[in-house]
Amino acid sequence: MSQNIGLVMRSTGSWYDVRSNEGTIMQCRLKGKFKIKGLKVTNPIAVGDRVVYEMEDEVRNAGIISDILPRENYIIRQSVHKTAHGHLLATNLDQAVLIATLDFPRTSLGFIDRFLVAAESFRIPTVLIFNKLDLLNDEQISYQHELTELYESLNYKCIFTSAIDGTGVQDFFNILKGKVSLLSGHSGVGKSTLVNAIAPDLDLRTSQVSTFANKGVHTTTFAEMFEIAHETFIIDSPGIKELGLADIEKEEIGHYFPEILELMNECRFHNCLHLDEPNCAVKEAVMEGKIAQSRYFSYLSMMDGGDNRK
Ligand SMILES: Nc1nc2c(ncn2[C@@H]2O[C@H](COP(=O)(O)OP(=O)(O)OP(=O)(O)O)[C@@H](O)[C@H]2O)c(=O)[nH]1
Numbered sequence: 042m043s044q045n046i047g048l049v050m051r052s053t054g055s056w057y058d059v060r061s062n063e064g065t066i067m068q069c070r071l072k073g074k075f076k077i078k079g080l081k082v083t084n085p086i087a088v089g090d091r092v093v094y095e096m097e098d099e100v101r102n103a104g105i106i107s108d109i110l111p112r113e114n115y116i117i118r119q120s121v122h123k124t125a126h127g128h129l130l131a132t133n134l135d136q137a138v139l140i141a142t143l144d145f146p147r148t149s150l151g152f153i154d155r156f157l158v159a160a161e162s163f164r165i166p167t168v169l170i171f172n173k174l175d176l177l178n179d180e181q182i183s184y185q186h187e188l189t190e191l192y193e194s195l196n197y198k199c200i201f202t203s204a205i206d207g208t209g210v211q212d213f214f215n216i217l218k219g220k221v222s223l224l225s226g227h228s229g230v231g232k233s234t235l236v237n238a239i240a241p242d243l244d245l246r247t248s249q250v251s252t253f254a255n256k257g258v259h260t261t262t263f264a265e266m267f268e269i270a271h272e273t274f275i276i277d278s279p280g281i282k283e284l285g286l287a288d289i290e291k292e293e294i295g296h297y298f299p300e301i302l303e304l305m306n307e308c309r310f311h312n313c314l315h316l317d318e319p320n321c322a323v324k325e326a327v328m329e330g331k332i333a334q335s336r337y338f339s340y341l342s343m344m345d346g347g348d349n350r351k
């Protein structure tokens with residue numbers, strides 16, 4: 042039997058769609074003796090994994106997965122019961138793309154910051170897309186420029202789009218081109234409309250319904266990967282509206298705010314949490330306007346166990 046390397050595009054928990062280097066989709070199952078290495082997760086393989094497979098049936102395009110290549114990164118959804126195994130959502134992501142809107146519905150800065158912190162903790166770069174530009178009044182547009190300045194100063198690229206009038210849609214595509222991107226955002230921000238604008242043949246909504254195989258087994262939905270252009274993949278899942286913070290310790294949260302990380306060595310106490318400690322370089326920077334208040338509020342809210350989900 043010949044061995045091949047393929048990319049996992051879809052998982053139902055019992056079988057996997059694996060894309061060969063030539064672009065054919067193979068339906069694969071796991072070799073009986075396949076072992077879960079390292080991570081404490083319920084599912085050994087997820088969308089984005091590069092796997093070694095053997096062809097089992099050339100006619101039916103069926104194969105058997107025998108091994109998995111080392112991962113660049115991964116996203117896990119922790120179980121609410123901390124001791125239980127988590128669920129591996131996706132692996133080998135080049136970037137996370139968070140779609141937000143300043144209105145209809147409004148994405149809160151707390152939600153954006155929480156997402157950025159989670160993505161930093163998984164070492165995944167994030168791009169922010171602000172959609173529905175056509176609906177904003179002048180005041181909102183100038184606010185949007187302020188936000189862009191803030192987030193770009195922290196090295197998060199920002200793009201404005203309107204899926205309705207086409208503004209920024211080409212920029213949105215350019216960001217995705219040649220990469221594997223996780224697409225996230227609250228319901229109603231225009232995720233499907235934006236994707237339809239760049240990949241009209243793909244019907245995200247219909248595809249999402251195809252997670253049927255999972256029904257009644259787990260409550261978790263499996264992510265699915267789509268090739269929207271040559272070597273351009275997006276991962277979309279109704280279950281990935283946000284990234285979980287469950288696994289991050291309080292002392293660690295500041296490490297995932299680039300502007301806090303940069304200053305924390307200047308605090309008087311090496312284990313300063315930037316709350317009420319004296320001579321805290323972070324709080325001083327907030328007072329001097331060098332750290333945005335909104336970011337510090339998000340930090341405080343996360344330290345407080347606040348959940349910023351809205
Ligand atoms: N004015 C305006 N409306 C938009 C824009 N993008 C999307 N919409 C509208 O916003 C609504 C929600 O868009 P969807 O694409 O369904 O949003 P979604 O993020 O995919 O939402 P879910 O499918 O619930 O996850 C629809 O009525 C779209 O027509 C935009 O740029 N401007």
Ligand SMILES: [Zn+2]
Pocket residue numbers: 305308309313314315316318320321322323324
């Ligand atoms: Zn401090």
